[in-house]
Amino acid sequence: xxxxxxxxxxxxxxxxxxxxxxxxxxxxxxxxxxxxxxxxxxxxxxxxxxxxxxxxxxxxxxxxxxxxxxxxxxxxxxxxxxxxxxxxxxxxxxxxxxxxxxxxxxxxxxxxxxxxxxxxxxxxxxxxxxxxxxxxxxxxxxxxxxxxxxxxxxxxxxxxxxxxxxxxxxxxxxxxxxxxxxxxxxxxxxxxxxxxxxxxxxxxxxxxxxxxxxxxxxxxxxxxxxxxxxxxxxxxxxxxxxx
Numbered sequence: 001x002x003x004x005x006x007x008x009x010x011x012x013x014x015x016x017x018x019x020x021x022x023x024x025x026x027x028x029x030x031x032x033x034x035x036x037x038x039x040x041x042x043x044x045x046x047x048x049x050x051x052x053x054x055x056x057x058x059x060x061x062x063x064x065x066x067x068x069x070x071x072x073x074x075x076x077x078x079x080x081x082x083x084x085x086x087x088x089x090x091x092x093x094x095x096x097x098x099x100x101x102x103x104x105x106x107x108x109x110x111x112x113x114x115x116x117x118x119x120x121x122x123x124x125x126x127x128x129x130x131x132x133x134x135x136x137x138x139x140x141x142x143x144x145x146x147x148x149x150x151x152x153x154x155x156x157x158x159x160x161x162x163x164x165x166x167x168x169x170x171x172x173x174x175x176x177x178x179x180x181x182x183x184x185x186x187x188x189x190x191x192x193x194x195x196x197x198x199x200x201x202x203x204x205x206x207x208x209x210x211x212x213x214x215x216x217x218x219x220x221x222x223x224x225x226x227x228x229x230x231x232x233x234x235x236x237x238x239x240x241x242x243x
Contacts, residue, residue: 130190
């Protein structure tokens with residue numbers, strides 16, 4: 001990602017965050033209009049996210065939770081002022097799943113993408129700060145216009161029994177030549193139904209690789225015995241109101 005050096009008004013940054021930024025150089029690496037993301041190059045190699053008040057708390061808590069399980073970066077500091085949230089998170093060494101060295105070997109990429117999702121879903125759910133993600137997702141979908149009656153034909157009952165990423169896509173997994181380094185952008189995570197992440201993993205492979213050719217490798221690597229086709233169809237309908 002191209003990064004442009006920028007200045008930062010340190011007086012506008014809360015003290016609990018500011019103490020980590022002394023002498024640092026800042027680079028704009030924002031990829032969303034809803035939040036500013038700065039790469040911090042100094043004593044800490046980190047990312048500083050700045051967004052509207054209340055919007056980064058979930059990401060902070062989920063990152064902290066998953067860091068304890070060694071699958072996410074260190075959540076260095078989080079603070080709010082009257083208008084904004086500030087979240088400082090460790091920069092994971094490596095490249096995301098869309099890096100050239102990864103996509104040039106799409107078969108291997110699809111396999112490890114499935115393996116690392118299986119690893120995430122095998123983590124213990126105890127003490128996860130958000131334990132009812134499916135109900136939240138259904139409420140979001142309904143608010144955005146999805147007719148949940150369309151779910152009735154599927155003989156499937158969603159189950160919150162694994163830790164989900166919530167936005168499982170190739171840009172949100174960091175690797176070093178396919179070796180796992182960490183999950184990032186965890187603000188939609190919690191305890192939920194595995195098929196939600198599987199759906200988004202398949203979507204990302206199709207979107208980023210421009211083909212469904214490697215879909216079967218992803219599903220095989222995850223483990224087809226843990227996948228219910230009705231579950232995938234169920235969350236395909238749900239995504240009609242969220243994506």
